[in-house]
Amino acid sequence: xxxxxxxxxxxxxxxxxxxxxxxxxxxxxxxxxxxxxxxxxxxxxxxxxxxxxxxxxxxxxxxxxxxxxxxxxxxxxxxxxxxxxxxxxxxxxxxxxxxxxxxxxxxxxxxxxxxxxxxxxxxxxxxxxxxxxxxxxxxxxxxxxxxxxxxxxxxxxxxxxxxxxxxxxxxxxxxxxxxxxxxxxxxxxxxxxxxxxxxxxxxxxxxxxxxxxxxxxxxxxxxxxxxxxxxxxxxxxxxxxxxxxxxxxxxxxxxxxxxxxxxxxxxxxxxxxxxxxxxxxxxxxxxxxxxxxxxxxxxxxxxxxxxxxxxxxxxxxxxxxxxxxxxxxxxxxxxxxxxxxxxxxxxxxxxxxxxxxxxxxxxxxxxxxxxxxxxxxxxxxxxx
Ligand code: GLA
Numbered sequence: 001x002x003x004x005x006x007x008x009x010x011x012x013x014x015x016x017x018x019x020x021x022x023x024x025x026x027x028x029x030x031x032x033x034x035x036x037x038x039x040x041x042x043x044x045x046x047x048x049x050x051x052x053x054x055x056x057x058x059x060x061x062x063x064x065x066x067x068x069x070x071x072x073x074x075x076x077x078x079x080x081x082x083x084x085x086x087x088x089x090x091x092x093x094x095x096x097x098x099x100x101x102x103x104x105x106x107x108x109x110x111x112x113x114x115x116x117x118x119x120x121x122x123x124x125x126x127x128x129x130x131x132x133x134x135x136x137x138x139x140x141x142x143x144x145x146x147x148x149x150x151x152x153x154x155x156x157x158x159x160x161x162x163x164x165x166x167x168x169x170x171x172x173x174x175x176x177x178x179x180x181x182x183x184x185x186x187x188x189x190x191x192x193x194x195x196x197x198x199x200x201x202x203x204x205x206x207x208x209x210x211x212x213x214x215x216x217x218x219x220x221x222x223x224x225x226x227x228x229x230x231x232x233x234x235x236x237x238x239x240x241x242x243x244x245x246x247x248x249x250x251x252x253x254x255x256x257x258x259x260x261x262x263x264x265x266x267x268x269x270x271x272x273x274x275x276x277x278x279x280x281x282x283x284x285x286x287x288x289x290x291x292x293x294x295x296x297x298x299x300x301x302x303x304x305x306x307x308x309x310x311x312x313x314x315x316x317x318x319x320x321x322x323x324x325x326x327x328x329x330x331x332x333x334x335x336x337x338x339x340x341x342x343x344x345x346x347x348x349x350x351x352x353x354x355x356x357x358x359x360x361x362x363x364x365x366x367x368x369x370x371x372x373x374x375x376x377x378x379x380x381x382x383x384x
Contacts, residue, residue, distance in 0.1 A: 002119050006054045006381055009117040012070060013056035017113050020058075022142055023381040026135035027052035028126040029176040030207065030340055030372060031331055032185055033297050034275040036305055038170025040230050040268050041191035041243035043275035046172055047200070048180020049372040053131040054381075057114035057139045067095060070117035080109050087164055089219075091122075094132045097160030102140050109144060121368075123215035125332025129165070130173030133157035134378045138178070142380060150178040150377070151193065167218045168227040169333075180377035187279055191243050198282055200374055205287060205326070206345050210319065210355065211368040212311040214336030221335045226264060226307065233257055233265040242268045267304035271297060291327025291342050295320055298329035298339075307334030311363060315339045318358050322351045338370070 006023060013021050027048040034044035060066065065080045069091065076092045078085065083103060085096040102109060116135065120128040137153045137160075140146070148156070154174040161169050170190055179186060184197040201207070234241050236257055237249060247269050254262045274293045281289040298316050302308040312330040316339055319328040324347020331340040343351065352369055359367040 002050065002054075005117055005119050009054040009056050009070065009115050012068065012117075013115040016068065016115065017058065017060075020383065021056035021114075022058060022139065023383065024055045024057070024135055024139045024142070024378065025052055025381055026055070026131045026138060026378040027177055027180055027375055028120040028128060028131050029173055029180070030126065030209065030374075031172065031176075032207070032340065033278045033294060033329070034172075034271060035297060035301055035329075035331070035334075036226060036307065037268055037271050037275070038172035038188075038190045039168060039227050040170075040234075041241040042268060042272040044172045044188050044190060045185050045198075045275050045278060046176040046188070047185045047374040048176055048377050049126070050375040051120045051126065051370070051372065052177075053116060053118045053120065053128070053135045055114055055116045055135045055139055057112055057143060059143060060111040060113040062111055062113070065111040066113045067092065068115045070115065080111050087166070091132070093165050094129060094160065095136050097164030098133055098136045098140070098157065100164060101156045101160050102137075102144075105146060105148075106144060109140075112140070112143065114139070121211060123217060123337065124211050125330070125334070125337030126209070126370075127173040127177065127332065129161060129167075129169075129218075130157060130177045133160055133174055134177040138378045138380075151175075154178050165219065166224075168224045169218070176377070178377045180375060182376050183374050185282075185374065187275065191241070198279065200282070202282075202285060202287065204345050206343050206348065207372065208341050208343050208348065209331070209338040209370040209372060210315050210341060211338045211370065212309075212315055212336060212359075213365055213367060214309060214311045216333070216336035218333045218335075221333070222307070223333050223335075226305065229261045229264050230268060233261050243272070245269065263304040264306075267300040270300055287326050287342065291325075294327030294329045294340070294342060301330055301334060305334075309335055311336070311359075312339055314362055315355070315359065315367065318355055319351075322354065323347065324351055 031046040157174040324344040327342040
C-alpha cells in the first residue's frame with residue numbers, strides 16, 4: 001500500500017470537505033495462472049498487490065452525493081437513492097452499479113462525499129475495475145454499518161459489473177481484492193469458493209509485470225463472447241459449466257460443436273489442470289516446471305482462446321529467451337495490458353533494458369515494468 005497515495009487523497013478530502021473521513025485502501029491483483037477459468041467455475045491463482053485505490057469518504061448532509069476522482073480530475077454528483085441511475089460508459093459506472101445494489105439492502109441511504117485516488121494503471125489487466133468496486137462497497141458497508149461479509153461484498157461487486165457495467169466477468173478479481181493476504185497467493189475454486197493461501201515469494205525469484213501499454217476495454221472486446229461460447233459448450237453437453245466436463249467427454253463429441261468453441265473449451269479444461277500442476281510445482285519449489293506452465297498457459301490463450309495480441313505475444317517470446325526468465329504469460333482479460341513474468345532476482349536489471357529496447361524497436365513505444373508485492377485485501381486505514 002502506498003502511504004503517499006493515501007496522504008494525497010486524505011489531504012484533498014480535508015481541503016474540500018474539512019471533516020475527518022473514513023479511509024479505505026482497495027488493491028489491484030495479479031494472477032499467476034488460471035486465466036478465463038473463473039466464469040467457467042474453474043480454478044485461479046491470483047494475489048492482491050500493493051497498488052490500488054485509496055478512498056476517503058464520509059456521510060454528507062447535502063441533497064446529493066459528491067465523488068471526486070484525483071486521477072480523472074473530475075467530480076461527479078449523484079443522488080445515492082435514485083433508482084434510475086444509468087450507465088454512461090464512464091469510470092463512475094462502477095460506483096453507480098454498486099450504489100444500485102446497496103439500494104436493495106438499505107431503503108434510504110444518507111448521501112456521501114468522497115475522494116478517490118489510484119496508482120493502478122487502467123485497462124492494464126491488474127483489475128482497477130474490481131479495486132473501485134471493492135473500495136466503494138467496502139466503504140459503504142463500513143459507513144452504514146451493514147455488517148456484510150467479504151464474500152457478500154465480492155458477489156455484490158460482481159453483480160454490479162455484470163449487470164450494470166456490462167462485462168460478464170467471474171468472481172476472481174473482487175474475491176482477490178477483498179480476501180488478499182500479504183506475501184500469499186490464493187488458490188480459489190470458483191465453483192465451491194473454497195480457497196487456500198500459498199506463501200510467496202520464493203527465495204531468489206520475483207514476479208514482475210511488463211505493461212505493453214496497449215489499453216483495452218473489456219466491455220467492447222470479445223470477452224463476453226468467450227463467456228457465451230463456453231456456456232454454450234457446457235449446455236450442449238448438458239452441464240452447468242465447463243467445470244463439470246472432462247477432456248474425454250469433450251473429445252468424444254467434438255464434431256458436434258464448432259471447431260472454434262471446441263478449442264476454447266479445451267483451453268479452459270487444460271488451464272484448470274495447469275492451476276493444480278502449478279500449485280504442486282510451487283510447493284515442491286520447482287521453478288522450471290512453474291515457468292513452463294505459465295508459458296503453456298500463454299500459448300493456450302494465444303492460439304486456442306485467442307485473447308492475446310501481437311504486443312503481448314512479442315513480449316512473451318522475447319522474455320522467455322532471456323536466461324533469467326523462467327516463465328511469462330499475458331495476464332487478465334487480455335487484448336492488451338500486462339504480461340506476468342517469473343524472473344531470477346539477480347537477472348532483473350539486465351532483462352529490463354534488453355526488453356525495453358527490443359519493444360521500442362518493434363512497436364515504436366516503451367513498455368513499462370511494475371515490481372509488485374503481494375498484499376492484504378481491501379481494508380480500513382486508521383488515521384495516524
Ligand atoms: C477479467 C475478469 C475476471 C477474469 C479475467 C480473466 O479480469 O474480470 O473475472 O475472467 O478477466 O481471467
